[in-house]
Amino acid sequence: AQSVTQLDSQVPVFEEAPVELRCNYSSSVSVYLFWYVQYPNQGLQLLLKYLSGSTLVKGINGFEAEFNKSQTSFHLRKPSVHISDTAEYFCAVISGNTPLVFGKGTRLSVIA
Amino acid sequence: GAVVSQHPSWVICKSGTSVKIECRSLDFQATTMFWYRQFPKQSLMLMATSNEGSKATYEQGVEKDKFLINHASLTLSTLTVTSAHPEDSSFYICSASQGAQKTEAFFGQGTRLTVV
Numbered sequence: 001a002q003s004v005t006q007l008d009s010q011v012p013v014f015e016e017a018p019v020e021l022r023c024n025y026s027s028s029v030s031v032y033l034f035w036y037v038q039y040p041n042q043g044l045q046l047l048l049k050y051l052s053g054s055t056l057v058k059g060i061n062g063f064e065a066e067f068n069k070s071q072t073s074f075h076l077r078k079p080s081v082h083i084s085d086t087a088e089y090f091c092a093v094i095s096g097n098t099p100l101v102f103g104k105g106t107r108l109s110v111i112a
Numbered sequence: 113g114a115v116v117s118q119h120p121s122w123v124i125c126k127s128g129t130s131v132k133i134e135c136r137s138l139d140f141q142a143t144t145m146f147w148y149r150q151f152p153k154q155s156l157m158l159m160a161t162s163n164e165g166s167k168a169t170y171e172q173g174v175e176k177d178k179f180l181i182n183h184a185s186l187t188l189s190t191l192t193v194t195s196a197h198p199e200d201s202s203f204y205i206c207s208a209s210q211g212a213q214k215t216e217a218f219f220g221q222g223t224r225l226t227v228v
Contacts, residue, residue, distance in 0.1 A: 042221050043220050043221040090155065099146055099158055099161055100217060107153075
């Protein structure tokens with residue numbers, strides 16, 4: 001079965017510093033990859049997705065992610081974070097006809 | 113992007129009563145809707161997948177008689193938690209996808225259910 005691993009449950013980072021949130025998936029077949037952000041007591045908002053084509057994907061709020069097939073990774077990056085980026089971030093994958101499978105999430109805390 | 117509205121955003125109910133949560137796609141037709149449950153500081157766990165006009169497909173371990181899902185139209189799906197108990201307290205989130213495009217799902221804002 002498909003699985004998604006987010007290696008860091010919590011990532012504290014100072015404001016204006018760069019950040020990388022790591023995500024690895026298990027499937028060896030073609031996949032669609034997503035990053036979502038969740039603010040407290042809210043649903044999920046799509047940050048970016050990889051379906052095909054360029055492996056570097058740019059999303060909203062200055063985030064980007066790179067699909068690395070050989071390493072089965074889809075790490076999320078931002079060169080300079082803001083206080084408002086404090087939230088929970090979920091990596092998710094679809095392979096074949098399966099619904100979205102989510103990782104356990106990474107809590108990004110931006111420190112002033 | 114497409115908008116999915118979930119109602120209510122929070123609800124408190126007494127143990128033993130039933131609660132209905134609505135999920136509406138406001139500007140597109142959602143042939144498939146998904147219901148998730150999220151425990152505090154945990155990920156989303158898929159409960160069931162519903163296709164318009166047919167019975168929902170429940171994930172292993174989810175009681176279909178406890179969590180009734182109806183997808184009567186292309187813009188509305190409902191989740192009814194029957195005979196709720198405190199352990200059913202959780203954050204419930206729906207998502208919807210357009211047509212056969214399962215590569216992107218749009219999420220509602222979630223419903224915080226507290227059973228007392």
